[in-house]
Amino acid sequence: MTGERKAYPLRVDPALWATVERCAAADLRSVNAQVEVLLREALAARGVRLKAPEPRKRGRPAKKEG
Numbered sequence: 089m090t091g092e093r094k095a096y097p098l099r100v101d102p103a104l105w106a107t108v109e110r111c112a113a114a115d116l117r118s119v120n121a122q123v124e125v126l127l128r129e130a131l132a133a134r135g136v137r138l139k140a141p142e143p144r145k146r147g148r149p150a151k152k153e154g
Contacts, residue, residue, distance in 0.1 A: 098123075 112122035
């Protein structure tokens with residue numbers, strides 16, 4: 089992945105969403121990150137192997153010279 093993320097509108101039962109929010113808070117993650125973790129865990133449980141995600145760049149962009 090080149091740093092781009094796929095945006096996808098998701099319709100979810102409100103009770104399920106509230107549960108995901110609680111799990112995300114308990115794991116100190118955003119809800120989006122929690123959904124990604126849950127999807128990866130579900131795929132792994134089915135035996136699907138994925139490449140490890142590239143670490144996300146953090147901090148300020150490097151200054152351009154010139």
